[in-house]
Amino acid sequence: MRNTRATQLLFELSKSGRRGVRLPAADVPEVPLADLLPTDALASAPPPLPELTEPELVRHFTNLSTQNMSVDTHFYPLGSCTMKHNPKRNERLANLPGIIDLHPYQPADTLQGLLELLWNLQEMLAEIAGLPAVSLQPAAGAQGEMAALLCAAAHFRKLGQQRTKVLAPDSAHGTNPASAKMAGFDTVTVKSTPAGYVDMADLESKLDLQTAVFMITNPNTLGMFDRQIAEIAKKVHEVGGLIYLDGANMNAILGIARPGDFGADMMHFNPHKTFSGPHGGGGPGAGPISVSKVLEPYLPVPVVVRDENGFHLEYDRPESIGRVRSFFGNVGVLVRAYCYIRTHGPDGLKRVSENAVLNANYLLSKVKHIFPVPQGDRCMHEFVASGAKLKNDRGVSAMDVAKRLLDYGYHAPTVYFPPIVREAMMIEPTETESKETLDAFAQTLFRISEEPADLLQEAPHTTSISRPDEVQAARQPIVAWSPKV
Amino acid sequence: MPYVANTAEDQRAMLDSIGVKNIEELFASIPAELRLKRPLDIPPALSEMELTAHMAALAKKDAPAGEKICFLGAGSYDHFIPAVVDYVASRGEFYTSYTPYQPEASQGNLQVFFEYQTLITQLTGMDVSNASLYDGGSAAAEAVLMAISATGRHSRVVTAASVHPEYRQILATYLANLGIELVTVETPDGVISPETLAKVVNDQTACVLIQQPNFFGCLEPVEAIGKIAHEAGALFAVSVDPISLGLLKRPGDYGADIVVAEGQSLGSPMSFGGPYLGILACREQFVRRMPGRIAGETVDRRGKRCFVLTLQTREQHIRREKATSNICTNQGLFALRAAVYLAALGPQGLRETAELCLRRSHYAAEKLATDNGFERVFAAPTFKEFVVRAKGGDVEDMLVRASEAGYLAGIPLCMWYEDLADCFLVTVTERRTPEEIDGLVGCLNQVAAIHA
Numbered sequence: 001m002r003n004t005r006a007t008q009l010l011f012e013l014s015k016s017g018r019r020g021v022r023l024p025a026a027d028v029p030e031v032p033l034a035d036l037l038p039t040d041a042l043a044s045a046p047p048p049l050p051e052l053t054e055p056e057l058v059r060h061f062t063n064l065s066t067q068n069m070s071v072d073t074h075f076y077p078l079g080s081c082t083m084k085h086n087p088k089r090n091e092r093l094a095n096l097p098g099i100i101d102l103h104p105y106q107p108a109d110t111l112q113g114l115l116e117l118l119w120n121l122q123e124m125l126a127e128i129a130g131l132p133a134v135s136l137q138p139a140a141g142a143q144g145e146m147a148a149l150l151c152a153a154a155h156f157r158k159l160g161q162q163r164t165k166v167l168a169p170d171s172a173h174g175t176n177p178a179s180a181k182m183a184g185f186d187t188v189t190v191k192s193t194p195a196g197y198v199d200m201a202d203l204e205s206k207l208d209l210q211t212a213v214f215m216i217t218n219p220n221t222l223g224m225f226d227r228q229i230a231e232i233a234k235k236v237h238e239v240g241g242l243i244y245l246d247g248a249n250m251n252a253i254l255g256i257a258r259p260g261d262f263g264a265d266m267m268h269f270n271p272h273k274t275f276s277g278p279h280g281g282g283g284p285g286a287g288p289i290s291v292s293k294v295l296e297p298y299l300p301v302p303v304v305v306r307d308e309n310g311f312h313l314e315y316d317r318p319e320s321i322g323r324v325r326s327f328f329g330n331v332g333v334l335v336r337a338y339c340y341i342r343t344h345g346p347d348g349l350k351r352v353s354e355n356a357v358l359n360a361n362y363l364l365s366k367v368k369h370i371f372p373v374p375q376g377d378r379c380m381h382e383f384v385a386s387g388a389k390l391k392n393d394r395g396v397s398a399m400d401v402a403k404r405l406l407d408y409g410y411h412a413p414t415v416y417f418p419p420i421v422r423e424a425m426m427i428e429p430t431e432t433e434s435k436e437t438l439d440a441f442a443q444t445l446f447r448i449s450e451e452p453a454d455l456l457q458e459a460p461h462t463t464s465i466s467r468p469d470e471v472q473a474a475r476q477p478i479v480a481w482s483p484k485v
Numbered sequence: 486m487p488y489v490a491n492t493a494e495d496q497r498a499m500l501d502s503i504g505v506k507n508i509e510e511l512f513a514s515i516p517a518e519l520r521l522k523r524p525l526d527i528p529p530a531l532s533e534m535e536l537t538a539h540m541a542a543l544a545k546k547d548a549p550a551g552e553k554i555c556f557l558g559a560g561s562y563d564h565f566i567p568a569v570v571d572y573v574a575s576r577g578e579f580y581t582s583y584t585p586y587q588p589e590a591s592q593g594n595l596q597v598f599f600e601y602q603t604l605i606t607q608l609t610g611m612d613v614s615n616a617s618l619y620d621g622g623s624a625a626a627e628a629v630l631m632a633i634s635a636t637g638r639h640s641r642v643v644t645a646a647s648v649h650p651e652y653r654q655i656l657a658t659y660l661a662n663l664g665i666e667l668v669t670v671e672t673p674d675g676v677i678s679p680e681t682l683a684k685v686v687n688d689q690t691a692c693v694l695i696q697q698p699n700f701f702g703c704l705e706p707v708e709a710i711g712k713i714a715h716e717a718g719a720l721f722a723v724s725v726d727p728i729s730l731g732l733l734k735r736p737g738d739y740g741a742d743i744v745v746a747e748g749q750s751l752g753s754p755m756s757f758g759g760p761y762l763g764i765l766a767c768r769e770q771f772v773r774r775m776p777g778r779i780a781g782e783t784v785d786r787r788g789k790r791c792f793v794l795t796l797q798t799r800e801q802h803i804r805r806e807k808a809t810s811n812i813c814t815n816q817g818l819f820a821l822r823a824a825v826y827l828a829a830l831g832p833q834g835l836r837e838t839a840e841l842c843l844r845r846s847h848y849a850a851e852k853l854a855t856d857n858g859f860e861r862v863f864a865a866p867t868f869k870e871f872v873v874r875a876k877g878g879d880v881e882d883m884l885v886r887a888s889e890a891g892y893l894a895g896i897p898l899c900m901w902y903e904d905l906a907d908c909f910l911v912t913v914t915e916r917r918t919p920e921e922i923d924g925l926v927g928c929l930n931q932v933a934a935i936h937a
Contacts, residue, residue, distance in 0.1 A: 010600050010828050020829035021567050023837040027919045028848035033732075033840075036847050037866050041704050043734045046832035047608045054569050057828055061597075061821075065578035068593035072577030078586070085488045086581050089533050098544025103557040104758030105896045107888055110553065113546030114757055124527045139619035139759065142801070142811040153662050178801035178811035182630075184662025187806040225514040255525045256512060262519040276488075279583040280818030281594040282616070282778065284760030300658075315900070322658035326560060326622030326651045326747070327758025339540065345530030348486060354508045355489045361511050362499040377504075378511065402587065412587050417802070434490035435499060458786070463589040465791040473783035473795040477772060479613050480603040481782075 002464065006059040007067070011481045013060060014050035020057055067464055068281070069411045075437050077363075079382045079414040079426025080173070080221060082251050082273030087343065090276065090336040099335055104327035108312040115311035118331070119304040121288075121338045128250075128341075128349070129267055129290035130260025135299040136288045137329040141248060144268030144287030145179035145215070150321040151266065151291060151298035152213050152242050153183055158319070161240065163212035169198055171222065171418040173246060176215045185212060192420055196222035196375055198232055207239045217246040218262075219253065221418045221426070222375050223360065223382035233263025242266065242295075250274045251430070252357055252381035255350035259290075266291040275337035286333035300324055355431035356381040359438060363429050366442035370449050371401075374421060381430075385413075387423035394453045398423040401448055403467070404459035408444045487533070548888075550755065554921050555893045556849075558870050558912025559700065560621060560649050561758060562750050564728065564838070565916050570752040570825045580818050584778070588793045594817060595792035598780035601824040608730050608827065609744045610737020611766035616778040617820040618763030618812060621747025622652045625694060625724050626659040627776045627810055628743040628765060632692030632720040634809070635774050639665060640689045643682070643719070647672040647699035650901035652724065656694070665691075673904070675701045675863030675872065679709040690719040692743075697725050697736070701910065702846075702870030703863055704733075711740040727751055727764065729868050731832075731839030743767045752826030753819050762819040773799060776810030838915050842869035846913035849922045853911070856926070858933030862908055870912045872898065872905065877936030880909050886932040892925050 006013075033042065052060070069076065076083035094100065102114060122134040138144035149166065156163045166180035167188045177187040188206050191199040198216065207214075214236045219225045226232070233243050245259040245267035251274045259267045271277050272285035279285070291299065301320045302313035313328070344352060357380050364373055364383045371385035387398035402412030402425070414426040429438055448456065460466050491499070496508070505511060531539060555563045574580060578593060585591030585598075598616040605614035618624040629642050642660065644653055646669055653669065660667055668685045670677060677695060686693055693714040697705050707723065714721040720742040728750045736744045748762030749755070767775060773796060781795030801808040830838060846869045853859045853873055862872040873895065875883055880897045887894035895909035902908075913922065 007596070009596070009603075010824075011603065019831050019833055020569065021831075021834040023834065023841060023915065026841055026844040028844050028922075031844070031847070033843075036843055037704070037732070037868075040708075041733055041866070043730075043732065043738070046731050046836040047610075047735060049604060049607055049827055049830070049832045049835060051831040051833075052828055054567075054829065057569055057825060058572065061573040061825060062576065064593040064596055065573075065576040066593065067591075067596075068578045068582045069587075069590040070578045070580075070582035072581040074590075076583070078583060081583055083583060087488060089536060091575075093537065093540040096540060096544040097549040097551060098547040099540070099549075100754045100756050101549035101551060101563075102547055102757040103550060103555055103563070103755050103893065104561050105557050105559060106548070106553075106893060107885065109885075110548035110888060110893075111757070113543035116546070117543050127526050130521075139623065140812070140814050142813050143619065143623070146811060150658065150661065173813075174801035174803070174805045174808065175811050175813050177806035178804075178808045181806040181808075182659070182811050184664075225512075227514055227516050227519075230516070230519060253515070256521060257515050257519050258521055261521065278580045278818075280580050280816070281582045281591075281597070281821065282584040282817030283814035284619075284816045284819060285814055286760075321661065323651060323654045324623065324658055325620050325655060325759070326649070326761075327620075329758065330619075330760040331757040332754075332760050339536060342528060342531050342536055342539070343487065343533075346525040346527050348530045349525060349527075351486050351489065354511075355486075355491055357511050358491065358496060358499055358503075358508055361503045361505075365503045378514065380514075403589065406587060406590050411590055414586070432488045432490070435495045460589050464592055465589055465785040465787075465789055467786040468588050468791045468793045469783045469785070470793050470795070473781040473793050474798070477779075477795055478782040479599070479772065479779055479795070480606045481599070 003063045006063040009481050010050045013052055013056055016051055018051040018053050020052055020054045074409060074411050075433060075441060076411040077413050077427045077429050078411060079428040080248060082428060082430055084276055084430040085432035086276055086278040090339040093339050094332055094335045112310050115304050117338055119306055119311050121334055122304060124341050125269060125288055125290055128254060130258030131267060131290035131292055133291050133293060133296035133299060134288060135303060136334055137300045137325060138287035138289060139325045139330050140285045141268050141270045141287040142175040142179055143324050144289045145175055146182050147300055147324045148244060148266040148289045148291060149180060149183035149213060151295045154298040154321050155295055156212055163210055165210045166213045166215060167206055167211060168215040171196060171220055171420050172215060172217060176246060196220055196224050197226045198228060200228060204235060207235060209239060211239055211241040213242045213244050215244040215246060217248055219249040219380040222384050223379040224375055225380055229262045249381060252353055254353040255346055256353055266295055271333055271337035275340040277333040277336045284330050284333055286330040352431050359429040359431055359433060363427060363438045363442060367445060370446050382426060382428035384421045385425045385427060386421050387425055390449060391423050396453050396456045398425050400456040400459060404448045404456050406460040407462045410441055553888060553891050553893050556911050556925060557893050557896055559896050559910055560747050561755050562914055563755060563916055564750050564914050566752050567829050569829055570822050573825045574818055574822050579821055585794060592791060595780050597821050597824055599782060599792045601820040602780060604824055604827045605764055605766050608727060609766045610735030611744050612769035613772045614766035615775045616780050617815040618765055618777050619816060620759060620761040620763045621724060621745060622655045624745040624763030624765045625652045626656045628722045628745045629656055629692055629694055631743060631774050632722060635771055636691045636720060638689055638691040641666045641668060642692055643668045643686050643690055644694040645670045645672050645677045647676060647701060648694060648696045649700045675703045676705050676865045677710060679706055679713060682710060683713050686713050686717045686719060688717055690717055692720040692722050694722045697723050698729055698868040701863055701872045702867040703865035707739050728839055728842060731835035732843060748823050751823035753822050760816060760819060762816050762823055774809055777812050778815040841915035845917055845922060849913045852926045856930050858930060869914060870910055872908050872910055874908045877933050878907055879936060880907055883932045883936060884909060887928050890928045892928050894925060894929055
């Protein structure tokens, strides 16, 4: 069934003289090009792009699409990524012309509907976070981290304090230390206990007057709620530092606990995870941040404000850090988040988290007999199973299991993260999967655990390709097609 | 609960299997005193029908391009989007997938990224491209960080007032805590004066960042600027309008080291400013300093050509604070849109699009300038945008009146440029017909007459 002709590279399919789009005549007085632009600025020929017709393009890209796994087609328990169903109504509504065909510099009076939506989203995120001031600007979680850390830096500068350090646990997402570095801080790693919680003694030994921020993911990357959080916040605040909450795992606690209530001073949301924005093969996401009143003056500009004349964008905030991206932000993603929150309401959001946690615990109860879960019998929205025993006993790695799952029609869990668990398989089922799917997945894991090692080590067997040579790809990078000479 | 499958019966069976009495027990790790003891104070749930009506009512309060004729630009453009772009991007296999961590389950996305990267190198004349960043503005900041690390020069970066003011603001934010001086040369003539530039570019300068065509729509003397940068040992970074490359020389052909662009023009809606597509391409020697995802070609265990994410040791999930950037996503769906767009247009389509923009914008500029109320501000040649001075003053009031008459006539420059407070920026894409342009000119003449 596979159409390998159509999935050759665009450049191999190209034939001179073909085209997919025709344009109208200019219909303005004909003037020689040289009268409009200096000839030394003009290219001698247009860029050497491929030449294809529309039917060729449709067949090419449609066939390529079938070589992806996706939430629409497969169970996708990729831990930490919250691959839940992407509601179709949100796609339709986000594409309304009155929402999508708007220019970022239109006058506010031609934007009152969208600005009202965005203002309400700011309010709703503030309520869900328990932190009153929101910027919708950051384009992704990592950019939200950086923006919030820059706010913290501005805050300490205003206080006249030289705080140079950002602390983060060894189980943190790699973006945490990378964002801290980009915001101009030195990073310090805090140890985790074997159960995955913050090692309090290690934290205390590293807290001092140079500490600007402690970044924590809670629930953490093992899917556990660190109940020391209030104590951690107290200790950090005692030395004058701030708490940053990485909101990657908010899907576990919507309407149940709020970061602002358990000690966070600032956080980001991942609307593409928690609020169902489609992941788009890697993006776009968005990374709105919620911060405390103290940090509000430093938020990026503009923010949506409401006054007696309606809604408008406020730019005049002298203490603002400025901007981290152009225009307003990833509005299309934010609109979908708005639709998602409005679809659920307060009870619905709480049900989302309850069912996400129920599904994860149920799957954990089925999986732990096959792959031990070092953190124990309970989790929040995800858990990390270990393939260490299988590796020791039969030389089958977590990656082998991941690859074999593809043969059975499941996307693999996140493997080898967090690094504090050996042969880690981080599994996040999300609330939108049925019990039947979870049962079938657990049975498949069991079946795989019994399969011969060599079968697993060469998996996958049913996909179009298997075990690409990544070493060669990195050693002699070929990152663009070039014509064969 | 439209998206949750668990019935009460399912929940009971699942709780029994877990060994707890109720869902509440699963949250025992969250101390009671840290719990929210009331429902969230957000509006109640809406059914799909109610939500649809609600969104339609909101959308009705907006005036989208099409309802008002859009002559706005400045980095976000009303270019035509062929239907094939929307069709391909609406395939669930593309838009509901994620970062290709498992290449065997993601060959579709990986090949698209590889094709996108190739198309960007063809478009810009550069050797290599990444698989995209967030937007043109943050891509410009990332380009500067890349230049700082590539040159090892941590003291000065030079840009110009003719670069998009928001891009410069982003750059200033990114550099704020890194102890690097950002020098901005003024551009009173609408373009960079090479003599002025040469005075501030020194042997400590990591990079010179310019925009071509620049924020005012004018063409910069790129070859002279590149020469100044290179003679000082600085890198030459250029932010381009991708559509303009249907006509203009490619940055790779005039010596750019790093090229960035806002890729929205390539088949993505304006969407009030995002999501967009950050394009970043460079010379081969800098490939290991690039931020973001990169797809590469390799072979699988059976020797078959395939694609993977490559050079990952640059990235945050491996290198943490030593990574080239904190970025961990690309804008996959918008890279896809750009790939389909560029392949659909091909060389001729891109050239014709650029020519339409050029011819129609020059037609508009000339018509406007023949009226007594307006004049062109800068003499430098322009591509699809140009700056107009309203001799009668009060630009903002004129633009409001034009908007009431159905034209989004331009962007007032007072917000960013004090000396251009009586000016506005007009953009003409290939979508604006001669009739619409005539209408705009008539409308502006009328509002100018009110002010006269």
